[in-house]
Amino acid sequence: MLEVTGLKARYGPIEALRDLDVVVAEGQLVALVGANGAGKTTLLRVLSGIHRAAAGTIRFDGVDITRLAAHRRVAIGICQAPEGRQVFGPMSVEDNILLGGYRRRDGQLGERMEEVYSLFPVLKERRKQPAGMLSGGQQQMLAIARALMGGPRMLLLDEPSLGLAPLLAAEILRVVDQLRKQGTTIVLVEQNARAALAIADLGYVIETGRIVKAGSGQELLESEDVKRAYLGM
Ligand code: ATP
Secondary structure, three states: OEEEEEEEEEEOOEEEEEEEEEEEOOOOEEEEEOOOOOOHHHHHHHHHOOOOOOEEEEEEOOEEOOOOOHHHHHHOOEEEEOOOOOOOOOOEHHHHHHHOOOOOOOOOHHHHHHHHHHHOHHHHHOOOOEHHHOOHHHHHHHHHHHHHHOOOOEEEEEOOOOOOOHHHHHHHHHHHHHHHHOOOEEEEEOOOHHHHHHHOOEEEEEEOOEEEEEEEHHHHHHOHHHHHHHOOO
C-alpha cells in the first residue's frame, strides 16, 4: 500500500531523514520506534504532506504522491492524528469531530460519527462540552476521532499515549488495535516501544533519520539490541 524509498527531509541545514526506506502492506499495523529526535514525527509529517520531502519517493497504491498536497492526500485516505492533543479548545467536542469530516460529501457524516462514538463512548457523553475541558486522555481520543471522520485507509498516529497514565495509555492502544482489526492500515509512532511492538504486525527502528532494523513486532521485542536500547532491559 505504501512504499517509501530513499526519503530525505530537512529543516534548514538539519537532516532529519537520511535515505529512509519503509514498506507498509494493506491492513498492517506498523510501529515506528526510536529515541527522541530520531525522525519519527518528521516521517509522519512527510507522509501526510505537511513537510516536503527533500529527496526520495512515496508511493501509495502504486501512485507517486511525493509532491501531492496534504489535503489531496486526505482525499485519497491518508489521515494523520497529530502529536500533543491538537484539538480546538473553545469548540465543542462534537464540532471538533465534525471538522474531521469536512470533506465528506457522501451524506454519511452521521453514521460515521456514531461509529466514532462507539469507539470512544466518553466523547459522546461529553459531546456538548468545550474540547478544552476534556482530560488529556480524552483530548487524545478526540484527536484520533477527528482523524477517523475522514474515513482513512491509512491512519498516521503520532504518540497517541504521550503523557497519559498507564491505564489510559493502554486504553488508547486497545482502540488502535481494534481499528486495525476493523481493516484500517495504521502507522503508529510511540515512545512506549514495548506496548507498540506488542500490537504491531511490523516494526521499524529509526536512528538519526535511517531505518536500522525491521522485523515483526515479536522479533523486535525479542531482539537483544532493541531490548537494550528501547525496552530498558
Ligand atoms: P520526538 O520523539 O522527540 O518527537 P522524533 O523521532 O519524532 O522525536 P523528529 O521530531 O522527527 O524526531 O526530529 C528529527 C530531527 O529534526 C531532530 O534532530 C530534531 O531536532 C529536528 N527537528 C524537528 N523539528 C524541527 C524544526 N521544526 N526545526 C528544526 N529542527 C527540527
